[in-house]
Amino acid sequence: MFAVLPAAVLFDMDGTLVDTEQLWWEAVADVAGRVGYVLGETDAADVVGHGIGHTAGYLHEVVAEAPCVHELTDALDAAFTTRVEARIEPLPGVLALLDGLAAVGVPLAIVSASPRRVVDLVRDALGSARFAVTVAAEDVARTKPDPAPYLAAATALGVEPSACVAVEDTIVGVTSAEAAGCAVLAVSSTTAIAPAPGRTVVASLASIEAGDLGKSPVPQG
Known part of the structure; x- marks a missing residue:
């Protein structure tokens, strides 16, 4: 784990704080189906962990006679938001970890490639007072895997x-956080993430407490 409490913990949102990675996949599959494309495993690299703009551009490239990127972006936004509104669910261990970090005075942020209105929905569902800062896709010129967020x-x-320690669940997000200079706690739940210098990998946040987090990793046994 990590040795020293960090100055802040920066949480990815989708698939890390709340169970929305599946909702995002469903939304993309829905929109792709409307334009005659069946989403499959080979598409995951351009869907999982990416923002709406990236995935809209990807669908525009792979779908013959696809609508314009702007139309695809709007469709993905609407499909994803509808699902999140109906099915926001914190992942195991999340609320306890947020409370534990608050108890020891560590400020928290959400750092997401999702649109602002989705980030705000999740922030409010988890408790807006928990997070000092939220960064959504619209807040930066380039989103993950760029370090800007x-x-x-x-x-x-x-x-x-x-x-800081960033908590992520995809290699896209890990790349973003590490490029920014953060230590990373990676939750390897839906996609495999290998341990690396400055990076600790766990199966779930349910086993993590505030005292386990810090900017300097301790060698894992």
Whole structure:
């Protein structure tokens, strides 16, 4: 695990705080189906962990006679938001970890590639007072895997990225956080993520407590 409590913990949202990765996949499959494309495993690299703009651009490329990227973006946004509104569910261990970090005075942020209205829905469902900062897709010029979202969160909190721990569940998000200079706690639940220097991998947040987090990793046994 990690040795020293961080200056802040920056949480990815989809698939990390709440069980929305499946909702995102369902939304993309729905929109793809409307334009005659069947989403499959080979599409995962351009769907899982990516923002709406990226996936809309991907569908525009792979679907013959697809609508314009703007139309696909709007359709994906609507399909995803509808599902999130109906089915927001914290993942195991999330609320206990958020409470534990708050109890020891560690500020928290949501750093997501999802649109602002989805981020706000999830923030409010989990308790808006828990998070000092939220970064959504519209808040940065480039979203994950670019480091911009994590750099923006650290700047808003007034801390150095290197003093933060990012909690992520996809390699896209891990790439973003590590490029920003954060240590990473990766939840390898839906996609395999290998341990690496500065990165600890766990199966679930249910086994993690506030004291397990910090910016400097301890070698894993």
